[in-house]
Amino acid sequence: MNGGTDINQAILADFSKGDEQAFRQVFDLLFRPLCFFAGKFTGQKEEAEDMAAQAFHKLWLRRDGFSSLAAIRSFLYTTVRNQCLDLLKHKEVVSHAHQQLAAVPGEADTFSESRMMQAELLAVIFAEIGKLPEKYRVVLELSFKEELSVQEIALRTNKAENHVRADRSRALALLRASLKDKKLLDAALALWAVYEAGYFSK
């Protein structure tokens, strides 16, 4: 999971001077939202990756022309969108996006804008998972990342199935809570620990 959703000015300066490490940091920050965004057009993973890779390559070629992360982001999303629209135009790709775009001509723009916002919002939300307490993070990652069923997780974590189920919905709730208020989260966790220890009758 990539951490933050921002990058500092010094890294941007290094990037514009052609520093490979800095480019990698920009890449790390934006490749997932960008692939996800491209995937909404292509409906296909490999093509989405190709589209994102091409956009990053173009970014690298023009690296001296960007003064802010906002400018880089705008360039990358715009480039991916244009490439994807070209791809869809030149190829009969039967995909969700294609059908949507074909159904409402001229409205491709609101589609791109919504999906860009979705990608960026998911980046913020998913970055939080890495910060959840171990117990919940493990359950979320096992079920989300590795597509394990509750049964399989129970087996691997040596827990009862309904425990895993409870942990999972708890983890989702915590994910929301952690975005809401850090203090509240700590309080909830403390209370949960007490509950787990059996001070309340179950």
Place this chain on the structure above:
Amino acid sequence: MQPDLSFNEQLREALRKHWAGQPLSENEQALLDEWLAASPDNRAVWEELNDEMALELQFREWNGYDRETVWRKTTALRRPAKTYRLYRWAAAAAAILLIAAAAYLLRPKSPDQQTVAQTVTDVAPGGSKAVLVLADGSTVTLDSAGNQVIRQGSTAIRQQAGQLRYEAADDASEISYNTLKTPRGGQFRITLPDGTGVWLNAESSLRFPTAFRGKERLVEVSGEAYFEVAKDAALPFRVNVANRATIEVLGTNFNVNAYEDESEIAATLLSGAVKVGTGGRSALLKPGQQARVNTGVSVMNGVDIEKVMAWKNGVFNFKDAKLKEVMKQLSRWYDIEVEYRGNVPDTEFWGKMGRNLTLLQVLNGLEATGIHFKLEDNGKKLVVLP
């Protein structure tokens, strides 16, 4: 072309807050309302974010994008930019040379001189593919694109993409047997008339009756399959594994690996209880245990379930796997023949890779261990070199 896309950070902050149930300022509320009203696309996105199932799918899609894969694709586009300054006469001379070379290369050849064009080939990963053999011996080819209902007497068989579902026949007509076979590079999922789910890995087969009647539910399997057996205490479920072992089940999840080129059968129990037997000997398994069958049955504890189940979850898990084991898996999934040339050490591997990668992408990853690979025969043969 449409105008550039710009990103509104304030709006994202308002959406994030609202998603997390945090109170919004007047300004933020206005931003949000305006955004929601602006287009049906926005509302669709918002709904996807607030539905737990949809969010889970987005998370999987998100994590399916691998950092190294995309980075490799990005840097691969970076070729050293060479500029050729050619004088006109040089260009003309080169053109003449090219024509001469073409004439030489394209000259008619005697058959034994013919060479195959050496192009870089890659092999696509396997996918949902299978053949269903019906009771009368006729076959139906199944792939990921199919959506159909196959009628066989009073039984309806529904195919939906990579899945097949049997619906129990309601009358007491005679029982017939069907066989689902996956080729190399194929996998398929089937739901039997009793609700039992079976995932078939590549180069495997499952023979089963179109209705379960009598005292037990008996199926035959070869290759590799994962079973989620529907509970029915009155009708025990029994698996005949390649005529070399039987597994008796009540209601349970287990994986069985019985490829012919493996020295032993491995049956791994995820939950419930099964009895694995061969030639009069048998062993009762507890969840997390694996039975290995060759002449007798031995039980292993502390099995790496994640590794056993990797294929069903769409990944190769090469943790502690020897070179030959890795190559067997690749040969089944990419339908390639493997040849070892020279003194190749039996290296141990580690790590996980998606089964949706192309062969070259997987090999790229494996080359980090110092083993080298070469694709020959138009992508049909993989040569392993030290």
